[in-house]
Amino acid sequence: MESSENLNNDYSVVFTGGGFISKDRKNEDEIIFIFHVHMPENIDKIGQPVVLGDGQELGFWEQPNIKLHQPLPQSPTYWRSDSVKISVSITTEGYDIQYKYAICEKESEKNILEGNSNRENRTLDIMRIDQFGIWKNTYDLPNKFRLFPKYIRDFAFVDYIYNSVNVNNLKDKVLEYQYLLSIYNELTIRVSEPNFIINHIDDKLREKRLFSCLLLGYYVSRQNTIYELPNQFPSDLLLDALEGYKQEVLPSDTKDPMYNAITTLIHHNAFKMQFNWLKVFTIDVVVESNYMFIDRLRTLKYPNNHLLTKFIEEVKVVMPYIDNHKFEKLAKWLIELCQDMDGLLKLWSDVLSCREVNDKNILKCFIDRIQENISVDDAVALANHFKDIPKIFRENVSSVFRDRVFLLLSSPSSKWTNPNIFAIQNLLRNGNLNWRSDDAIISMELISQSNNFELLNIFPEILDDWFRREFSDSKKKIPIIC
Structure with missing residues:
Protein backbone atom coordinates (compact mmCIF):
# COMPACT_ATOMS: atom_id res chain seq x y z
CA MET A 1 0.00 0.00 0.00
CA GLU A 2 1.59 3.24 -1.13
CA SER A 3 1.11 6.50 0.71
CA SER A 4 2.49 10.00 0.59
CA GLU A 5 5.12 8.87 3.11
CA ASN A 6 6.51 6.08 0.93
CA LEU A 7 8.07 8.07 -1.91
CA ASN A 8 11.58 7.11 -2.98
CA ASN A 9 14.77 9.14 -2.96
CA ASP A 10 14.22 10.51 -6.47
CA TYR A 11 11.84 13.04 -4.96
CA SER A 12 12.23 15.97 -2.58
CA VAL A 13 9.53 16.99 -0.13
CA VAL A 14 8.81 20.72 -0.04
CA PHE A 15 6.63 22.59 2.45
CA THR A 16 4.29 25.03 0.73
CA GLY A 17 2.33 26.51 3.62
CA GLY A 18 -0.77 24.49 2.78
CA GLY A 19 0.93 21.14 3.15
CA PHE A 20 3.82 19.20 1.64
CA ILE A 21 4.40 18.33 -1.99
CA SER A 22 6.88 15.91 -3.49
CA LYS A 23 8.93 17.12 -6.44
CA ASP A 24 10.95 15.03 -8.85
CA ARG A 25 14.56 16.05 -8.34
CA LYS A 26 15.26 15.29 -12.01
CA ASN A 27 12.40 17.47 -13.23
CA GLU A 28 11.31 20.26 -10.91
CA ASP A 29 8.10 20.76 -12.94
CA GLU A 30 6.83 17.32 -11.96
CA ILE A 31 5.05 16.71 -8.67
CA ILE A 32 3.85 13.48 -7.08
CA PHE A 33 0.12 13.20 -6.33
CA ILE A 34 -2.18 10.54 -4.91
CA PHE A 35 -5.90 10.65 -5.68
CA HIS A 36 -8.48 9.58 -3.09
CA VAL A 37 -12.20 9.44 -3.77
CA HIS A 38 -15.40 7.95 -2.38
CA MET A 39 -17.53 6.58 -5.21
CA PRO A 40 -20.91 4.80 -5.32
CA GLU A 41 -20.75 1.26 -4.00
CA ASN A 42 -20.33 -1.45 -6.67
CA ILE A 43 -19.44 1.17 -9.27
CA ASP A 44 -16.82 -1.25 -10.59
CA LYS A 45 -19.64 -3.39 -12.01
CA ILE A 46 -19.99 -0.71 -14.67
CA GLY A 47 -16.30 -0.24 -15.31
CA GLN A 48 -12.89 0.82 -14.09
CA PRO A 49 -12.74 3.96 -11.89
CA VAL A 50 -10.14 6.37 -13.31
CA VAL A 51 -8.98 9.99 -13.25
CA LEU A 52 -9.17 12.10 -16.41
CA GLY A 53 -8.13 15.68 -16.99
CA ASP A 54 -5.76 18.19 -18.53
CA GLY A 55 -2.34 17.15 -19.74
CA GLN A 56 -0.67 13.98 -20.83
CA GLU A 57 -0.59 12.27 -17.45
CA LEU A 58 -4.33 12.80 -17.02
CA GLY A 59 -4.97 11.52 -20.55
CA PHE A 60 -6.18 14.78 -22.10
CA TRP A 61 -9.67 13.85 -20.81
CA GLU A 62 -9.73 10.70 -22.95
CA GLN A 63 -7.01 8.18 -22.11
CA PRO A 64 -7.50 6.55 -18.66
CA ASN A 65 -3.85 6.54 -17.59
CA ILE A 66 -4.57 6.86 -13.87
CA LYS A 67 -6.55 3.89 -12.62
CA LEU A 68 -7.99 3.63 -9.13
CA HIS A 69 -8.10 0.62 -6.82
CA GLN A 70 -9.76 -0.29 -3.53
CA PRO A 71 -7.08 -0.55 -0.82
CA LEU A 72 -9.43 -1.23 2.10
CA PRO A 73 -11.85 -4.19 1.94
CA GLN A 74 -13.81 -2.71 4.85
CA SER A 75 -14.40 0.49 2.87
CA PRO A 76 -16.33 -0.45 -0.31
CA THR A 77 -16.78 3.14 -1.52
CA TYR A 78 -13.15 4.23 -1.12
CA TRP A 79 -10.89 4.28 -4.18
CA ARG A 80 -7.30 5.42 -4.47
CA SER A 81 -4.59 5.80 -7.09
CA ASP A 82 -0.96 4.87 -6.82
CA SER A 83 1.42 7.81 -6.59
CA VAL A 84 1.30 9.68 -9.89
CA LYS A 85 3.92 12.04 -11.33
CA ILE A 86 2.26 15.01 -13.05
CA SER A 87 3.85 17.96 -14.83
CA VAL A 88 2.58 21.26 -13.45
CA ILE A 103 -15.75 5.31 -15.05
CA CYS A 104 -14.23 3.59 -18.06
CA GLU A 105 -16.99 1.21 -19.18
CA LYS A 106 -15.92 -2.41 -19.48
CA GLU A 107 -17.28 -3.20 -22.93
CA SER A 108 -17.45 0.09 -24.80
CA ILE A 126 -0.55 21.51 -6.52
CA MET A 127 0.21 22.39 -2.90
CA ARG A 128 -0.85 18.93 -1.69
CA ILE A 129 0.23 15.41 -2.47
CA ASP A 130 -3.10 13.90 -1.49
CA GLN A 131 -6.15 14.97 -3.49
CA PHE A 132 -9.31 14.10 -1.54
CA GLY A 133 -12.73 14.06 -3.16
CA ILE A 134 -16.25 12.63 -3.18
CA TRP A 135 -17.92 11.50 -6.39
CA LYS A 136 -20.25 14.03 -8.01
CA ASN A 137 -23.42 12.35 -9.22
CA THR A 138 -24.17 12.21 -12.94
CA TYR A 139 -27.35 11.57 -14.91
CA ASP A 140 -25.34 9.24 -17.15
CA LEU A 141 -25.56 6.51 -14.51
CA PRO A 142 -28.62 4.75 -13.05
CA ASN A 143 -30.02 6.18 -9.82
CA LYS A 144 -28.64 3.27 -7.79
CA PHE A 145 -25.18 4.65 -8.52
CA ARG A 146 -25.84 7.97 -6.87
CA LEU A 147 -23.78 8.90 -3.81
CA PHE A 148 -24.80 11.33 -1.08
CA PRO A 149 -22.03 12.39 1.34
CA LYS A 150 -24.21 12.28 4.45
CA TYR A 151 -24.85 8.57 3.84
CA ILE A 152 -21.20 7.58 3.52
CA ARG A 153 -20.50 5.15 6.36
CA ASP A 154 -16.99 4.08 5.40
CA PHE A 155 -15.31 7.50 5.14
CA ALA A 156 -11.66 6.49 4.88
CA PHE A 157 -9.67 9.69 4.53
CA VAL A 158 -9.08 10.07 8.28
CA ASP A 159 -7.91 6.47 8.48
CA TYR A 160 -5.49 7.09 5.61
CA ILE A 161 -3.99 10.14 7.31
CA TYR A 162 -3.76 8.33 10.65
CA ASN A 163 -1.95 5.36 9.10
CA SER A 164 0.60 7.66 7.48
CA VAL A 165 1.61 9.37 10.76
CA ASN A 166 5.21 8.66 11.77
CA VAL A 167 7.79 10.06 14.19
CA ASN A 168 8.76 12.87 11.81
CA ASN A 169 5.51 14.15 10.32
CA LEU A 170 2.95 14.62 13.11
CA LYS A 171 2.49 18.35 12.55
CA ASP A 172 2.16 17.85 8.78
CA LYS A 173 -0.50 15.18 9.22
CA VAL A 174 -2.43 17.40 11.60
CA LEU A 175 -2.43 20.10 8.91
CA GLU A 176 -3.75 17.52 6.46
CA TYR A 177 -6.47 16.53 8.92
CA GLN A 178 -7.41 20.19 9.39
CA TYR A 179 -7.72 20.47 5.63
CA LEU A 180 -10.15 17.55 5.69
CA LEU A 181 -12.15 19.40 8.33
CA SER A 182 -12.35 22.41 6.04
CA ILE A 183 -13.76 20.46 3.07
CA TYR A 184 -15.68 17.58 4.69
CA ASN A 185 -16.30 18.76 8.22
CA GLU A 186 -19.30 16.62 9.17
CA LEU A 187 -17.85 13.40 7.79
CA THR A 188 -14.44 14.04 9.33
CA ILE A 189 -15.84 14.79 12.79
CA ARG A 190 -18.19 11.82 12.63
CA VAL A 191 -15.31 9.46 11.92
CA SER A 192 -13.10 11.04 14.60
CA GLU A 193 -15.22 9.61 17.39
CA PRO A 194 -14.03 7.49 20.32
CA ASN A 195 -14.55 4.15 18.58
CA PHE A 196 -12.04 5.17 15.90
CA ILE A 197 -9.47 5.71 18.65
CA ILE A 198 -10.39 2.46 20.42
CA ASN A 199 -9.98 0.53 17.16
CA HIS A 200 -6.50 1.98 16.62
CA ILE A 201 -5.21 1.98 20.19
CA ASP A 202 -2.98 -1.07 19.67
CA GLU A 207 2.83 10.37 17.60
CA LYS A 208 -0.25 8.39 16.59
CA ARG A 209 -1.61 8.53 20.11
CA LEU A 210 -1.06 12.29 20.19
CA PHE A 211 -2.89 12.46 16.86
CA SER A 212 -5.72 10.45 18.45
CA CYS A 213 -5.87 12.96 21.30
CA LEU A 214 -6.35 15.74 18.79
CA LEU A 215 -9.11 13.82 16.99
CA LEU A 216 -10.84 13.41 20.32
CA GLY A 217 -10.49 17.13 21.02
CA TYR A 218 -12.15 18.10 17.75
CA TYR A 219 -14.89 15.54 18.33
CA VAL A 220 -15.58 16.72 21.89
CA SER A 221 -15.63 20.35 20.75
CA ARG A 222 -18.60 19.56 18.52
CA GLN A 223 -20.73 18.00 21.27
CA ASN A 224 -23.52 20.11 22.73
CA THR A 225 -23.01 19.04 26.35
CA ILE A 226 -20.08 18.02 28.53
CA TYR A 227 -19.01 14.83 26.84
CA GLU A 228 -18.15 11.70 28.81
CA LEU A 229 -16.15 8.89 27.24
CA PRO A 230 -17.42 5.30 27.24
CA ASN A 231 -16.19 3.27 30.17
CA GLN A 232 -13.95 1.02 28.06
CA PHE A 233 -12.12 3.96 26.48
CA PRO A 234 -8.31 3.65 26.97
CA LEU A 239 -2.61 10.21 28.94
CA ASP A 240 0.66 8.28 29.13
CA ALA A 241 1.47 9.52 25.62
CA LEU A 242 0.90 13.10 26.80
CA GLU A 243 3.65 13.00 29.41
CA GLY A 244 6.00 15.89 28.68
CA TYR A 245 3.85 17.06 25.75
CA LYS A 246 4.76 20.50 24.38
CA GLN A 247 2.33 22.58 22.36
CA GLU A 248 4.90 23.32 19.67
CA VAL A 249 4.80 19.74 18.37
CA LEU A 250 1.38 20.61 16.87
CA ALA A 270 -9.96 9.99 37.39
CA PHE A 271 -13.46 8.59 37.74
CA LYS A 272 -12.17 5.16 36.75
CA MET A 273 -10.03 5.46 39.90
CA GLN A 274 -6.85 5.55 37.83
CA PHE A 275 -3.95 7.97 38.28
CA ASN A 276 -2.48 8.38 34.79
CA TRP A 277 -4.14 11.80 34.59
CA LEU A 278 -1.68 13.24 37.10
CA LYS A 279 0.86 13.36 34.27
CA VAL A 280 -0.99 16.39 32.93
CA PHE A 281 0.80 18.58 35.45
CA THR A 282 3.85 18.26 33.19
CA ILE A 283 1.94 19.69 30.21
CA ASP A 284 2.23 23.36 29.24
CA VAL A 285 -1.33 23.68 27.97
CA VAL A 286 -2.66 22.50 31.35
CA VAL A 287 -0.37 24.72 33.39
CA GLU A 288 -1.48 27.74 31.36
CA SER A 289 -5.14 26.90 32.01
CA ASN A 290 -4.91 27.64 35.75
CA TYR A 291 -5.90 24.02 36.41
CA MET A 292 -9.48 24.69 35.31
CA PHE A 293 -9.94 20.94 34.76
CA ILE A 294 -10.17 20.52 38.55
CA ASP A 295 -13.65 22.03 38.41
CA ARG A 296 -14.85 18.87 36.64
CA LEU A 297 -13.43 16.70 39.43
CA ARG A 298 -15.38 18.26 42.31
CA THR A 299 -17.57 15.19 42.75
CA LEU A 300 -14.68 12.72 42.69
CA LYS A 301 -14.59 10.54 45.80
CA TYR A 302 -12.33 7.57 46.49
CA PRO A 303 -14.34 4.66 47.88
CA ASN A 304 -11.71 3.47 50.34
CA ASN A 305 -8.64 4.67 52.19
CA HIS A 306 -6.34 2.39 50.19
CA LEU A 307 -7.14 4.18 46.93
CA LEU A 308 -6.92 7.60 48.55
CA THR A 309 -3.53 6.75 50.05
CA LYS A 310 -2.25 5.55 46.69
CA PHE A 311 -3.56 8.70 45.03
CA ILE A 312 -1.76 10.93 47.54
CA GLU A 313 1.46 9.02 46.91
CA GLU A 314 1.07 9.66 43.18
CA VAL A 315 0.37 13.36 43.81
CA LYS A 316 3.60 13.59 45.76
CA VAL A 317 5.52 12.51 42.63
CA VAL A 318 4.19 15.39 40.51
CA MET A 319 4.47 18.09 43.18
CA PRO A 320 7.72 19.50 41.70
CA TYR A 321 5.72 20.41 38.57
CA ILE A 322 3.01 22.31 40.45
CA ASP A 323 3.16 26.04 39.84
CA ASN A 324 3.38 27.98 43.12
CA HIS A 325 0.90 30.59 41.93
CA LYS A 326 -1.67 27.92 41.11
CA PHE A 327 -1.04 25.75 44.16
CA GLU A 328 -3.96 27.16 46.16
CA LYS A 329 -6.62 25.79 43.82
CA LEU A 330 -5.07 22.34 43.76
CA ALA A 331 -4.45 22.28 47.51
CA LYS A 332 -8.04 23.21 48.34
CA TRP A 333 -9.35 20.52 46.00
CA LEU A 334 -7.03 17.90 47.50
CA ILE A 335 -8.18 18.84 50.99
CA GLU A 336 -11.84 18.50 49.99
CA LEU A 337 -11.05 15.09 48.52
CA CYS A 338 -9.95 13.70 51.90
CA GLN A 339 -13.14 12.47 53.54
CA ASP A 340 -11.48 11.08 56.67
CA MET A 341 -8.73 12.19 59.01
CA ASP A 342 -6.26 9.48 58.02
CA GLY A 343 -6.28 10.63 54.42
CA LEU A 344 -6.23 14.30 55.37
CA LEU A 345 -3.25 13.88 57.68
CA LYS A 346 -1.39 11.84 55.06
CA LEU A 347 -2.06 14.62 52.56
CA TRP A 348 -0.54 17.06 55.00
CA SER A 349 2.55 14.98 55.76
CA ASP A 350 3.27 13.88 52.18
CA VAL A 351 2.14 16.86 50.11
CA LEU A 352 1.10 20.04 51.88
CA SER A 353 3.97 20.07 54.36
CA CYS A 354 6.38 20.12 51.42
CA ARG A 355 5.12 23.57 50.45
CA GLU A 356 4.66 26.75 52.44
CA VAL A 357 1.01 26.60 53.39
CA ASN A 358 0.60 30.11 54.74
CA ASP A 359 -2.31 31.07 52.55
CA LYS A 360 -5.31 31.90 54.76
CA ASN A 361 -7.72 30.38 52.26
CA ILE A 362 -5.87 27.06 52.30
CA LEU A 363 -5.73 27.08 56.11
CA LYS A 364 -9.44 27.78 56.35
CA CYS A 365 -10.19 24.97 53.91
CA PHE A 366 -7.96 22.63 55.93
CA ILE A 367 -9.71 23.54 59.19
CA ASP A 368 -13.18 23.22 57.64
CA ARG A 369 -12.28 19.78 56.32
CA ILE A 370 -11.07 18.72 59.78
CA GLN A 371 -14.33 19.92 61.29
CA GLU A 372 -16.28 17.91 58.74
CA ASN A 373 -14.18 14.79 59.22
CA ILE A 374 -14.36 14.75 63.04
CA SER A 375 -18.10 15.33 63.02
CA PHE A 393 -1.77 23.55 63.32
CA ARG A 394 -3.05 22.59 66.76
CA GLU A 395 -3.74 26.13 67.85
CA ASN A 396 -5.61 26.83 64.59
CA VAL A 397 -7.85 23.79 64.91
CA SER A 398 -8.33 23.71 68.69
CA SER A 399 -11.69 25.48 68.48
CA VAL A 400 -13.25 22.83 66.20
CA PHE A 401 -12.10 20.08 68.56
CA ARG A 402 -13.52 21.96 71.57
CA ASP A 403 -16.83 22.32 69.74
CA ARG A 404 -16.88 18.58 69.06
CA VAL A 405 -16.26 17.87 72.77
CA PHE A 406 -19.24 20.06 73.69
CA LEU A 407 -21.40 18.30 71.11
CA LEU A 408 -20.45 14.88 72.48
CA LEU A 409 -21.26 15.98 76.02
CA SER A 410 -24.61 17.42 75.00
CA SER A 411 -25.76 14.63 72.68
CA PRO A 412 -28.00 11.95 74.19
CA SER A 413 -26.78 9.54 71.50
CA SER A 414 -23.15 9.60 72.69
CA LYS A 415 -21.91 6.20 73.86
CA TRP A 416 -20.12 6.62 77.19
CA THR A 417 -18.07 3.47 77.37
CA ASN A 418 -15.10 3.41 79.73
CA PRO A 419 -12.62 4.18 76.90
CA ASN A 420 -14.76 7.13 75.81
CA ILE A 421 -15.02 8.48 79.36
CA PHE A 422 -11.26 8.18 79.78
CA ALA A 423 -10.73 9.94 76.44
CA ILE A 424 -13.12 12.81 77.26
CA GLN A 425 -11.29 13.37 80.53
CA GLN A 449 -27.06 17.42 82.83
CA SER A 450 -26.12 13.96 81.60
CA ASN A 451 -28.22 10.92 82.40
CA ASN A 452 -25.18 8.68 82.19
CA PHE A 453 -24.00 7.59 85.63
CA GLU A 454 -20.41 6.87 84.54
CA LEU A 455 -20.08 10.32 83.00
CA LEU A 456 -21.54 11.97 86.10
CA ASN A 457 -18.93 10.15 88.18
CA ILE A 458 -16.09 12.13 86.58
CA PHE A 467 -9.81 24.76 89.92
CA ARG A 468 -6.20 23.57 89.96
CA ARG A 469 -5.68 25.29 86.62
CA GLU A 470 -7.01 28.48 88.15
CA PHE A 471 -10.04 28.90 85.92
CA SER A 472 -12.28 31.64 87.25
CA ASP A 473 -16.02 31.51 87.83
CA SER A 474 -16.71 35.23 87.66
CA LYS A 475 -20.41 34.66 86.99
CA LYS A 476 -20.77 32.31 89.99
CA LYS A 477 -22.28 29.50 87.95
CA ILE A 478 -20.47 26.58 89.60
CA PRO A 479 -22.63 26.63 92.77
CA ILE A 480 -25.75 26.55 90.62
CA ILE A 481 -24.40 23.66 88.51
CA CYS A 482 -23.39 21.68 91.58
Missing part, protein backbone atom coordinates in the same frame (compact mmCIF):
# COMPACT_ATOMS: atom_id res chain seq x y z
CA SER A 89 4.50 23.50 -15.83
CA ILE A 90 1.33 25.09 -17.22
CA THR A 91 0.45 26.41 -13.76
CA THR A 92 3.43 28.76 -13.99
CA GLU A 93 1.65 30.36 -16.93
CA GLY A 94 -1.46 31.06 -14.87
CA TYR A 95 -3.46 27.97 -15.86
CA ASP A 96 -5.08 25.50 -13.47
CA ILE A 97 -4.96 21.78 -14.10
CA GLN A 98 -8.52 20.48 -14.12
CA TYR A 99 -9.69 16.91 -13.74
CA LYS A 100 -12.61 14.65 -12.91
CA TYR A 101 -13.18 11.16 -11.66
CA ALA A 102 -14.71 8.87 -14.24
CA GLU A 109 -14.45 1.65 -23.01
CA LYS A 110 -16.48 4.84 -23.01
CA ASN A 111 -15.58 7.26 -20.21
CA ILE A 112 -18.46 8.33 -17.99
CA LEU A 113 -17.42 11.51 -16.20
CA GLU A 114 -18.74 12.52 -12.81
CA GLY A 115 -20.96 15.60 -12.63
CA ASN A 116 -23.11 17.03 -15.38
CA SER A 117 -21.11 19.97 -16.73
CA ASN A 118 -17.65 21.48 -16.99
CA ARG A 119 -18.55 23.74 -14.08
CA GLU A 120 -18.12 20.70 -11.85
CA ASN A 121 -14.52 20.15 -12.91
CA ARG A 122 -12.02 19.78 -10.10
CA THR A 123 -8.82 21.81 -9.84
CA LEU A 124 -5.60 19.99 -9.01
CA ASP A 125 -4.25 21.39 -5.74
CA ASP A 203 -0.65 1.13 17.64
CA LYS A 204 1.89 2.17 20.27
CA LEU A 205 3.58 4.94 18.28
CA ARG A 206 3.44 8.02 20.52
CA SER A 235 -7.76 7.07 28.55
CA ASP A 236 -4.74 5.71 30.41
CA LEU A 237 -2.81 5.01 27.20
CA LEU A 238 -3.49 8.43 25.69
CA PRO A 251 0.13 23.63 14.90
CA SER A 252 -0.59 26.63 17.13
CA ASP A 253 -4.33 26.60 16.40
CA THR A 254 -4.77 23.16 17.98
CA LYS A 255 -4.38 24.43 21.54
CA ASP A 256 -8.12 24.54 22.30
CA PRO A 257 -9.04 21.11 20.90
CA MET A 258 -6.05 19.56 22.65
CA TYR A 259 -7.13 21.12 25.93
CA ASN A 260 -10.66 19.79 25.40
CA ALA A 261 -9.22 16.33 24.80
CA ILE A 262 -7.00 16.49 27.86
CA THR A 263 -9.79 17.60 30.21
CA THR A 264 -12.07 14.87 28.85
CA LEU A 265 -9.35 12.25 29.35
CA ILE A 266 -8.66 13.52 32.88
CA HIS A 267 -12.31 13.22 33.87
CA HIS A 268 -12.62 9.71 32.44
CA ASN A 269 -9.37 8.45 33.97
CA VAL A 376 -18.65 11.57 63.46
CA ASP A 377 -15.86 11.00 66.00
CA ASP A 378 -16.54 9.57 69.42
CA ALA A 379 -14.30 10.71 72.27
CA VAL A 380 -11.61 8.07 71.62
CA ALA A 381 -11.34 8.89 67.91
CA LEU A 382 -11.40 12.62 68.66
CA ALA A 383 -8.51 12.33 71.12
CA ASN A 384 -6.47 10.25 68.68
CA HIS A 385 -7.10 12.63 65.82
CA PHE A 386 -6.09 15.68 67.83
CA LYS A 387 -2.90 13.90 68.86
CA ASP A 388 -2.11 13.32 65.16
CA ILE A 389 -2.63 16.96 64.17
CA PRO A 390 0.72 18.60 63.29
CA LYS A 391 1.81 20.81 66.18
CA ILE A 392 1.99 23.82 63.90
CA ASN A 426 -7.98 13.60 78.70
CA LEU A 427 -9.44 16.00 76.16
CA LEU A 428 -10.78 18.28 78.90
CA ARG A 429 -7.36 18.24 80.55
CA ASN A 430 -5.41 18.83 77.32
CA GLY A 431 -3.87 22.29 77.48
CA ASN A 432 -3.21 22.26 73.71
CA LEU A 433 -6.96 22.63 73.19
CA ASN A 434 -6.72 26.14 74.69
CA TRP A 435 -9.59 25.75 77.14
CA ARG A 436 -10.91 29.02 78.56
CA SER A 437 -12.85 29.70 81.75
CA ASP A 438 -16.14 29.91 79.87
CA ASP A 439 -15.38 26.55 78.25
CA ALA A 440 -14.82 25.02 81.68
CA ILE A 441 -18.21 26.24 82.89
CA ILE A 442 -19.96 24.92 79.76
CA SER A 443 -18.33 21.49 80.04
CA MET A 444 -19.28 21.17 83.73
CA GLU A 445 -22.83 22.22 82.99
CA LEU A 446 -23.16 19.65 80.18
CA ILE A 447 -21.73 16.84 82.31
CA SER A 448 -24.08 17.70 85.17
CA PHE A 459 -17.71 15.48 87.46
CA PRO A 460 -15.74 15.95 90.74
CA GLU A 461 -12.42 15.14 89.06
CA ILE A 462 -13.05 17.52 86.19
CA LEU A 463 -14.17 20.25 88.57
CA ASP A 464 -11.02 19.74 90.64
CA ASP A 465 -8.88 19.94 87.49
CA TRP A 466 -10.44 23.26 86.48
